[in-house]
Amino acid sequence: MAMFVHLTSAANAQRIRRSGIRAASRGQGSVRGVYCFPVLPSYTLTHQWLRELARFGSRGGLVAVHVRLDDDQHVLVGRYTDRTRDAQSTVPAAEAVRRIAALDDPRGWEVFVPRAIRPREVHRIRTAPQAVGWRYWPDAHGVRPCTCFGCRVRGEYGARRLRERLPHPLDGPPPPAEVLLARVAAAGDPGDPAMLREALHWFGMRRRGPLAQLTRLAAHPDLGVRKDLVWAVARWSTPGVADLLDGLADDLHPDVREAVEAFRESQ
CATH class of the missing domain: 1.25.10 (Leucine-rich Repeat Variant)
Incomplete structure (x- = not known):
């Protein structure tokens, strides 16, 4: 059995224990399913998506849902940038774990299960520290953030102060x-x-x-x-x-x- 972790809002924990994880996300080719990541020896790499997902809000913080899938369950595996190019590969779950574990730098990689996760496949749900992982993209740390109209996220924590500190020559903040x-x-x-x-x-x-x-x-x-x-x-x-x-x-x-x-x- 292959073990994966799915990060979600703490408000969903009771529903997931009762009914599993809904196929609410869209993957490559607009297929509905669930995003997750293999459980690796490195705690930080296993939960690398936490800070990025937290940017978009969550009630009560995020929790880690550990999921066990059959080794022969077909999943999509690849970097998040591969979705738009239809370049993610369909492989058995065990092969997805092997591929990601063998990478020198698995940051930004993901596994997509093209269906809902059944309640019996949920192994456990536990709290997770809220300050693990990268934001924006894996190598964003130390890079000046872009405050253009297309990149910024309205309502994001600290967004107004960031725009005032690093005003974009074309995209603001706008004059009164x-x-x-x-x-x-x-x-x-x-x-x-x-x-x-x-x-x-x-x-x-x-x-x-x-x-x-x-x-x-x-x-x-x-x-x-x-x-x-x-x-x-x-x-x-x-x-x-x-x-x-x-x-x-x-x-x-x-x-x-x-x-x-x-x-x-x-x-």
């Missing part, structure tokens, strides 16, 4: 709304497209904004301004956004209409 509105006013009427698009870039990083002062830009003669207006306000929770998007959905230019359609399809 009053400063941005002053730039919009300084752009003139109908307004310099370059100045307006820069202001809309920063407005797009906010969760709410002064919609009434920007509505006039829906009739701006520059195509780029109207498209940027769509992406700047589309995710705002400010009342009136839906009405503004309805108007932009009837824009004369197809690029603006497609921008509205693309946002709505992504929701």
Whole structure:
């Protein structure tokens, strides 16, 4: 029998004891199943995913669920970066343990069981220290973190202080709304497209904004301004956004209409 560890929120412990582990994750090829890692002699390597998973929140911390699988149970094995390239290999569970144990550096490797884990396969559930393993990627320690809009995680612990300490030249933190509105006013009427698009870039990083002062830009003669207006306000929770998007959905230019359609399809 091959032994693996699955890390999950402590709030799931009672349900797992009763019903096993649900196939709630998606692996290579969008197959549903359960991620886990072999139990190795090194405690740190066995629980290497703990800090990375903790970044995304857990109720009561994380616990380690030890799972016993038949040696001939087929699983997917590979590095986490292999999922997107469909490069993970399908092998028996015993072979997955052998492959990972033989690696000089197994950090970032994972095993995916393409089904739910049955209650009888759960060997034990125990608490685990919450400060073991790597974050972001295995060799991230000592590397300056990226604070761009695509890399940062909203609501992550310390994220605001990190953005203030290491501001990204293009992605913030954004200037206050009053400063941005002053730039919009300084752009003139109908307004310099370059100045307006820069202001809309920063407005797009906010969760709410002064919609009434920007509505006039829906009739701006520059195509780029109207498209940027769509992406700047589309995710705002400010009342009136839906009405503004309805108007932009009837824009004369197809690029603006497609921008509205693309946002709505992504929701």
